[in-house]
Amino acid sequence: MRAFLAIFRKELRRYLTDPRMLIALFLPGILILIIYPLMGTALQSLDISGSPEGETFSIAYMEDFSEDSEEPVLLTLFESALKEQGKGNSASYFPIPREDREEAMGKVAEGEYDLFLDYSPSFEDVLFDRSAVPSLALYYDGASEKATYAHALMLELVPLAYDGYLLNQDADGPIDGNLGKGDYQGNQILSFLFPLVTISLLMSSVCSLTPEAIAGEKERGTLAALLITPVPRGTIVWGKMAAAGTVSLVSGATSFLGTFLSLPFLMGGMSLSAELALPVLLIIFPALFLFLGLGFLLSTLARSVKEANSWIGPFLSLGILASVFGAFLDLSSLPFAFVPILNVATCMALVIRSEVFPWAYLAITVVVDLFATALLVFLTDRLFRSEKALFRR
Amino acid sequence: MEKILLRSEAITKRFPLPRKERKPGRTSLLAVDHVSLSIRKGEIYALLGPNGAGKTTSLRMIGSLIAPDEGSIFYENRNINEDLKGYRSKIGFLTAELKQDGFFTPDYLFDFMSELHGIPREVAKERKEMLFQEFGILPFRDKKIDALSSGMKQKASLALALVNDPELIIFDEPTNGLDILGAKAVEDFLRSLRDKGRTILLSTHIFSLVEKLCDRVGILLEGRLAVEGSLEEVRGGGTLEESFFSLLGERRDA
Incomplete structure (x- = not known):
């Protein structure tokens, strides 16, 4: 436990005291908070201008x-x-x-x-x-x-x-009163926009953290210094993942908050209702760990940060593509919930736009993503015992 | 006769060749070929050999960074694989391959490595002050490794290799990258470690260093241990250098 905490603290310190890393992690959320209201103001002023x-x-x-x-x-x-x-x-x-x-x-x-x-x-x-x-x-x-x-x-x-x-033949009140709790048209737009923005932000956070965490250490020769200590290799993997996970959670939460708070400004008052925020977070957290697990696995396989980036990059595009598929195609049947990454965007879209809350889809998505994460961590742990992966040149 | 602290039994290591270099019947490179050596407690053992002879690979296996494909390593007559964690807590390993994270200071890294070795904080603190004093690290203890000169980095690496007060210290080319003063400091330090009863295994190609410091020598040629013995035995009446080149010539003629 002491070794795990030492690795966790060191990694955290590395992330949080590196200005470049901080910018890469937290700037997206802050930028969203600034850019969306500006875009909203610009869009709303288009008619008048x-x-x-x-x-x-x-x-x-x-x-x-x-x-x-x-x-x-x-x-x-x-x-x-x-x-x-x-x-x-x-x-x-x-x-x-x-x-x-x-x-x-x-x-x-x-x-x-x-x-x-x-x-x-x-x-x-x-x-x-x-x-x-x-x-x-x-x-x-x-x-x-x-x-x-x-x-x-x-x-x-x-x-x-x-x-x-x-x-309004029989009443004196307005004829367009919305007696429901939702906004169908707004939710349709949100169900496309929100997964796209969220997945892009999560992926960019993973892209900032994971190549450096393992491939970077391999490239600089600092990983070997850890490997000759009495610390089990699994502890090294878990310590690094826990730190990256913590930083990603904070970064993801910042981005989510930025998106959540600025959506009303972008979309003329439309926003994700507070009732939907919790289920959406329930999807985001396992998804974040899934993306991290994938990033760590690829980073362990890669020889250098450059190679890790070149492998992780396509998964960023895949995540964005999945969010587009999730929004435009009807993937609401349960078998699609068993497809990691694709299920993240689809589930978010369904939660936001469905008239009947998709409990089954949500539960399968969360379980599948957590299981996939565990599998990825297990594989990374195995790779940490492989000389071929760790000392590949 | 002194007690044998560590011995290797026919350790062998092959590395797969890159695809472009593979030929029918030759898909791997035999880096270390059935090397059996023994290191006695309290001695300085030098592994000599030209580049590519298998010195570093042998040290990496003995340092438990990589595992032999064949053969075994015994520490105090116990196979190191039976208690790898315990073995790693008793050795210190310094090689050019092991670099320190440039983002941190020697001070922070010493504390970090102490935590990984499970050393009580008070003990670690005392040891840090002593080693930093001994290696002259105090003036730059709070500077990031990236900001240090190569000599300073080597000193920091030496201190970090000794964080767990190891019984066996493995040094791969310890004077590499050091100027004449730095090299002298390392030489003095190795001698002081021996005086304190520590066992040292080092690889080098500097004959003078071996002649001055080492008790026993092993010469590796093309992955095989060509000779092993006391300095006197290996010299065979001449100098170590003469003996080395004579062995090299014999191997090439064969």
Whole structure:
């Protein structure tokens, strides 16, 4: 135990006092925390940044849209939306008599009007009485940037102005209230993005640690100094793995936290729910040990850090590929849970997007990954007794 | 007659040849061929031989870094494989192949190696101060190994090889990389170890060092132990160098 702790402490000290190693381990999580909100802000500002500035939109509308009101609700909302943008845009409104409808459409084509709201007679009265379903057509010049923008903005406002009256027949509340706990569309996106990001981060952590841990020591000739001590070789392997595992866990947790905290900023409020965070962590930890075990095995087989990197690198790509497969292909049948690496991404995706929690898939994944890790450690331990592997040149 | 501390019985080691160098009927290199040697307690035993004679491979087997393909090694009449852990706690091994982690200081590494050998902390502390004083390591005890000169590194390696106060010390070319002062310090140190009753097995190709220090000599040629005996016996009335080249000539003529 004393020797195990000595090796564990030495390895830990090596990782935690090497600035390059620290950067490689913890920078991804910190970067995610910075980059995702920035990306989210940029994505959210895309719609606004596409809007013109200091323009006056010419909006025509059928004047018989209502017998009582002076201006359609839709135009009031349009005016407010322009003010909210704060880009100096304004609008002029032109009531059109029904007999001039064709002429107004001609003016749209010529560019005199940016948009023409073609209401059916008494549109708002009929709509608000709920006596019938009236019609509204929006005409614009698709070749004009200004008209296209006015059209897009108006389309966004139509549901706000009128949908409530069309759909909410019996209640006064909003019609789009989400009564469930999840968000189907958001979870679909998360189920692709989250495994991809998580597996990439875990793999990069393994890539930073494992080549150096054994192949690096072999290359520098420092491993032999350990091998001639009375310490059993299995203890050396376990001590090194425990230290790498601890550092990877902290690094993985930092990355996970970074991803977890920054997702709402990236995806406009959508995030992994706290209820799903625990099952996801339950998948991540065995996966981390699995990747570490694989890294250690390859590092033991390799003659140098360079060779270890060249072997571990393809597994990083494989992990990323698995996360893509897990997200896009239907791998939800249980036999796929028995395939290590592939099961990590698939299980994460299923946990996030499934309506019924995949308990069986999760349990198999965790057990299979832990078993695979034990097998990899056993093989590494065997290799540590092999002169061919340890002193290969 | 002094007690035999360590003996090897027909130890043999083959290394597989790289694929490109393999020929029909020749797939491995016989590095050490049935070498049987014996080292007595309290003596300095020198293993002499030209490059590629099998000195380092023999020492690696005796140091338990690698295992013989054939033959056995006995320490105090007990096969070392019966208690490898116990054997390793009684020997110190210094070879160019064993390097110290450049990221750490001699001070930290000494403590680390003491932990691996299970030495009580107080004993380790005392031993560290004594060895660091003896080898002049105190001024650079807190500097990273990477920042040390090759002479300083060799001194640190020597101290680390003695962390467990070994009964048998195996040195592979201990003066390699040292300047004339460093080499003299090692020479004095080997003598002081012998005076303290330690047994030393060293490989070298420096005849003068062997003539000055060693009690017994074994000469390895092409993986075989060509001769073994006391310094006087091996000299055969001439110098060690003459005797060595005479044996080498005979082997080549044969």
